[in-house]
Amino acid sequence: MKTSAIILAAALGITGADCRASDIAIVHARIYPAPGVATLVDGMVLIHDGRIAAVSDRVALPPGTTVLACDGCVILAGFWNAHVHFVGPQWLGVAHLPPRTLERQLQQMLTHSGFTSVVDTGSDPAVTNELRRRIERGEVAGPHIRTAGLPVFPAKALPFYLADLPSGFTTKVGQPASPDEARDFVARNLAAGADITKLFTGSIVAPEQVQPMRRDIAAAAASESHRLGAIVFAHPTNLEGVRIATASGVDVLAHALEDVHGFDQTEIRDLARRRVTIVPTLKLFAQDRNIQEIRRLVLRAHRAGVPLVFGTDTGFLADYDVSEEYRQLSLAGLKIDDILAMLTTAPAALFKTTSHQGRVAPGMDGDLTVLGSDPKSEGVRAFSDVRYTIRAGKVLFDRAHPEADQSD
Numbered sequence: 001m002k003t004s005a006i007i008l009a010a011a012l013g014i015t016g017a018d019c020r021a022s023d024i025a026i027v028h029a030r031i032y033p034a035p036g037v038a039t040l041v042d043g044m045v046l047i048h049d050g051r052i053a054a055v056s057d058r059v060a061l062p063p064g065t066t067v068l069a070c071d072g073c074v075i076l077a078g079f080w081n082a083h084v085h086f087v088g089p090q091w092l093g094v095a096h097l098p099p100r101t102l103e104r105q106l107q108q109m110l111t112h113s114g115f116t117s118v119v120d121t122g123s124d125p126a127v128t129n130e131l132r133r134r135i136e137r138g139e140v141a142g143p144h145i146r147t148a149g150l151p152v153f154p155a156k157a158l159p160f161y162l163a164d165l166p167s168g169f170t171t172k173v174g175q176p177a178s179p180d181e182a183r184d185f186v187a188r189n190l191a192a193g194a195d196i197t198k199l200f201t202g203s204i205v206a207p208e209q210v211q212p213m214r215r216d217i218a219a220a221a222a223s224e225s226h227r228l229g230a231i232v233f234a235h236p237t238n239l240e241g242v243r244i245a246t247a248s249g250v251d252v253l254a255h256a257l258e259d260v261h262g263f264d265q266t267e268i269r270d271l272a273r274r275r276v277t278i279v280p281t282l283k284l285f286a287q288d289r290n291i292q293e294i295r296r297l298v299l300r301a302h303r304a305g306v307p308l309v310f311g312t313d314t315g316f317l318a319d320y321d322v323s324e325e326y327r328q329l330s331l332a333g334l335k336i337d338d339i340l341a342m343l344t345t346a347p348a349a350l351f352k353t354t355s356h357q358g359r360v361a362p363g364m365d366g367d368l369t370v371l372g373s374d375p376k377s378e379g380v381r382a383f384s385d386v387r388y389t390i391r392a393g394k395v396l397f398d399r400a401h402p403e404a405d406q407s408d
């Protein structure tokens with residue numbers, strides 16, 4: 001046993017001095033390396049120095065490795081949630097909150113559901129940038145965050161449901177009245193730390209009333225974002241919002257349509273041809289009268305080859321349980337491997353990080369979501385049965401030892 005450990009350590013280039021407690025391993029696990037790839041029924045994953053060092057059916061660990069309890073757990077690549085927001089009073093004062101408070105909040109909102117990477121599709125940069133800075137400096141254990149910074153709305157057409165947000169946020173968001181103003185806003189937003197651009201091509205200004213973004217303004221915003229290397233998300237709402245988005249070169253629809261009226265196979269083929277990704281956020285529409293039609297649209301898009309990526313609008317939705325999203329995706333007709341792709345390989349492809357994210361394989365980032373049960377035998381509910389969330393070899397969430405609630 002000892003000899004084999006030394007041999008493996010040597011093969012991995014790990015010297016004695018490198019065998020720190022920060023090496024972690026999970027043994028006797030079922031491993032799904034990627035959607036459609038053969039399962040390892042009784043395998044181990046070793047993470048060294050923040051990266052996956054070994055995926056094997058042999059149990060041979062460098063000395064000093066921390067072995068996480070598993071008993072029948074299932075290892076998947078770290079999950080993405082490509083539609084979240086950091087809004088709400090708990091995030092104010094993020095610069096001064098104790099790390100443990102922020103870790104508890106991140107667990108409650110995101111990492112208890114296995115998310116190692118998230119995309120904030122619009123929040124106050126004063127909050128998200130500071131939260132991200134503290135995570136990346138290692139002060140706070142949290143997920144990898146990409147952000148849209150301040151979203152862009154049609155001029156004088158903020159969605160009615162933003163009325164509850166602090167005016168400090170709603171006065172800062174983009175409402176360009178001309179293509180020049182749109183380019184200028186997008187460039188400043190990206191320079192201030194945003195990674196993507198978010199356009200409301202259909203803004204719900206009142207219940208049942210949608211204000212479209214002017215096409216020349218949407219096109220100017222999208223092309224400026226692309227020129228600066230940032231992909232563009234859109235909130236389309238209805239058919240007109242989709243058409244403005246596609247004509248402008250938008251890359252991602254941040255929701256399925258809530259008004260599917262007039263949306264036919266021609267539109268779906270157009271999305272597929274342009275490789276526009278959809279983040280369905282079905283839980284958001286679960287109570288809508290037409291949820292069945294929305295689910296049908298998502299399945300037709302999937303069958304036509306439109307890439308789908310997982311996202312929930314968590315943060316805008318104050319209920320952080322994502323099991324309903326899995327249930328809705330399953331009701332739509334998506335299979336376990338389709339949903340696993342939405343959580344792992346599809347977002348990595350969208351953000352061009354497939355060389356180091358999205359699969360459980362040696363050399364990849366040490367980002368893992370470890371479940372207590374197997375989606376392939378237990379169904380989609382197993383996706384929310386999260387035991388560990390691990391990012392770069394650091395345990396962000398351990399169900400047996402959650403961050404204690406503090407009375408602060």
Ligand SMILES: [Zn+2]
Pocket residue numbers: 083084085121313316
């Ligand atoms: Zn949202």
